[in-house]
Amino acid sequence: MRVLVAEDHRVLARTVATGLRRQAMAVDIAATGDEAERMCLLTAYDVLILDRDLPVMSGDEVCRRLRELTDPPRILMLTAAGELTDRIYGLTELGADDYLPKPFDFTELVARIRALSRRIPKPAPALLHFGNLTLDETRREASVDGQPLELSPKETAVLHLLMRAGGAPVTHDDIVRTVWDEHLDTRTSVVRTTISRLRGKLGDPGLIRTDKGEGYRLCD
Structure with missing residues (x-):
């Protein structure tokens, strides 16, 4: 947001x-x-x-x-x-x-x-699903196969962005602009670090794929 x-x-x-x-x-x-x-x-x-x-x-x-x-x-x-x-x-x-x-x-x-x-013309669903991943947009809570994940606010925000994309790539700069703000240097490694931690917590390193030149996306 x-x-x-x-x-x-x-x-x-x-x-x-x-x-x-x-x-x-x-x-x-x-x-x-x-x-x-x-x-x-x-x-x-x-x-x-x-x-x-x-x-x-x-x-x-x-x-x-x-x-x-x-x-x-x-x-x-x-x-x-x-x-x-x-x-x-x-x-x-x-x-x-x-x-x-x-x-x-x-x-x-x-x-x-x-x-x-949440006051938008076509409200997004309260629950987002991607494979065995579920994210409650209202409570900002994520789970895998029904098991809750302990994510930081930034990790949750990045996961939310990737899940809303539905498997389409999300660029590094888009993540910076949406999850951080205009003052964060887009060359910083903070996105890669957050993605790395998120992969570890999801328990499947291949679930988040890095597409060279395009960004990051979720994989089935």
């Missing part, structure tokens, strides 16, 4: 981004409203976490402009304006998909982001 955090408070933005990355989300940060709009036009984010009080262009205006797009990101307003009238205005007049006042509980933020990411 790819998330953009539009927040001008640098410490809060970095804290939220770090926490979400530990939940296997790819996270970028925008410090101004115009930067947030520009990044959303260039990148297909699943969820935008949007502060209403942003410099250069307000979060309210960003929300209005993005709502004019054919396929805008889901917008979660995370703001100090937490009165009932503020929340109603954000949801009804501005068109936000969700609204969470500051201060907030991080676990609730994660739950709301995951709920928003």
Whole structure:
């Protein structure tokens, strides 16, 4: 899942981004409203976490402009304006998909982001299957022949991407962009390391195949 955090408070933005990355989300940060709009036009984010009080262009205006797009990101307003009238205005007049006042509980933020990411026109099935592999997309739990696997959030995210591809190759760069974020050097060995650990935990090294020049894919 790819998330953009539009927040001008640098410490809060970095804290939220770090926490979400530990939940296997790819996270970028925008410090101004115009930067947030520009990044959303260039990148297909699943969820935008949007502060209403942003410099250069307000979060309210960003929300209005993005709502004019054919396929805008889901917008979660995370703001100090937490009165009932503020929340109603954000949801009804501005068109936000969700609204969470500051201060907030991080676990609730994660739950709301995951709920928003499921609001797509054609929902993916809750369970993904590939051979003897099963992945519960909601609980982020994987199993082989019914036996649960102990995977890290990043390993789970990579497996999820491969299973959604259904045996088609997924490039190294696509994995970096989806599971990590734009700041990770695509030349890094972190993908290969994660794939290696995943192969070991799946118990079948040949289940994930490396296709030279194409990427990685699951094999029957």
